[in-house]
Amino acid sequence: DExxxxxxxxxxxxxxxxxxxxxxxxxxAGDPSAAGAASSSSDSAASAAAAGNRRSEASADVSLxxxxxxxxxxxxxVVALGLMALQQLSGINVIMFYAQDILGKTGAVSSPALxxxxxxxxxxxxxxxxxxxxxxFGRRQLxxxxxxxxxxxxxxxxxxxxxxxxxxxxxxxxxVLFIIxxxxxxxxxxxxxxxxIFPTRARSVANGLAICSSWLFSFxxxxxxxxxxxxxxxGNIFFLFSAMCLAGLYxxxxxxxxxxxxxxxxxxxxxIGTRSSLRSL
Numbered sequence: 001d002e003x004x005x006x007x008x009x010x011x012x013x014x015x016x017x018x019x020x021x022x023x024x025x026x027x028x029a030g031d032p033s034a035a036g037a038a039s040s041s042s043d044s045a046a047s048a049a050a051a052g053n054r055r056s057e058a059s060a061d062v063s064l065x066x067x068x069x070x071x072x073x074x075x076x077x078v079v080a081l082g083l084m085a086l087q088q089l090s091g092i093n094v095i096m097f098y099a100q101d102i103l104g105k106t107g108a109v110s111s112p113a114l115x116x117x118x119x120x121x122x123x124x125x126x127x128x129x130x131x132x133x134x135x136x137f138g139r140r141q142l143x144x145x146x147x148x149x150x151x152x153x154x155x156x157x158x159x160x161x162x163x164x165x166x167x168x169x170x171x172x173x174x175x176v177l178f179i180i181x182x183x184x185x186x187x188x189x190x191x192x193x194x195x196x197i198f199p200t201r202a203r204s205v206a207n208g209l210a211i212c213s214s215w216l217f218s219f220x221x222x223x224x225x226x227x228x229x230x231x232x233x234x235g236n237i238f239f240l241f242s243a244m245c246l247a248g249l250y251x252x253x254x255x256x257x258x259x260x261x262x263x264x265x266x267x268x269x270x271x272i273g274t275r276s277s278l279r280s281l
Contacts, residue, residue: 062202073206075271076197079255080210083190086248088217090150091241092182094225095175096120102175105161105234108168115172119179126183138260139189140252146185147249153178154242162235186248196259197267 067073095102099116109115133142156174160167198206228237257270 062199062205064205067202067205067209072199072268072272073202076202076267077206077209079197079257080190080194080206081213082251082255083193084210084214085217086244086251087186087190088214088221089241089244090182090186090248091154091221091238091244092186093218093222094237094241095178096123097222098225099175102234103172106168106171107166108172119175122176122179123183123187126180127187130184130188133184134189134192135260138258139193140256140258142185143189143252143256144185144249146181146189147245147252149181149184150178150186151242151245151249153181154238154245158235158238158242160235161238162233193256193259196262197257197271199264199268 062070062073067077096119099119100112103109103112103115130142153174157171157178159165160171160174165171194207194210195203225237232240257267259267
């Protein structure tokens with residue numbers, strides 16, 4: 001009898017090892033919709049956490065190493081640096097800073113200072129016009145048209161000074177045409193394109209590098225112009241600027257995508273190389 005009592009007690013001790021089901025677990029077991037709701041809530045929480053991680057990653061600035069090694073960053077950086085360099089190599093600051101000297105050499109205006117003011121007013125007027133035309137015709141079209149106008153204007157100036165022509169009005173018209181071309185395209189458009197082609201993560205760092213390169217080339221061209229003019233002659237310098245405008249024409253045609261109406265995702269996919277050519281964008 002004592003042995004039977006001990007065995008019964010041991011069996012009773014082993015039976016309640018599993019806790020009784022709670023009301024909530026019983027509901028989940030008996031109600032499939034409740035179980036589905038719980039699973040859906042868990043998935044939503046996981047998705048929200050993943051989205052938060054992506055947002056925090058996207059908000060972090062790109063490192064310089066990523067900027068130079070990842071194609072979605074490095075390729076638009078090449079485009080931005082090229083646009084900024086060619087903008088200054090077109091000779092715009094030489095013409096703006098030395099406008100009075102250039103106009104004085106043409107002999108076509110009685111007051112070079114007044115002529116320089118008129119050139120500045122032309123730049124302002126056509127820059128305003130360009131702001132109205134960008135979304136209608138696109139950035140690439142304005143850059144291509146501007147490159148052609150600027151190239152022909154600089155070539156004409158080079159011929160005028162190389163031939164020691166006395167037809168000063170030809171030089172004055174060429175200067176005005178150059179300013180019109182620059183104001184329609186290479187003045188406002190490069191900054192706009194640079195702001196549009198970079199992903200959000202890289203925008204601050206990449207734009208900073210592009211602007212620094214613009215000021216660097218502006219300084220170099222402006223400072224070296226007097227020495228180049230002395231050693232090469234005024235005509236040859238304008239021939240050189242004309243060649244740079246031709247290089248800008250090719251660069252835009254070959255490498256610069258149209259950004260009008262394009263999302264950041266479209267441009268990023270394009271620079272990564274999922275499309276056949278940059279020109280098709």
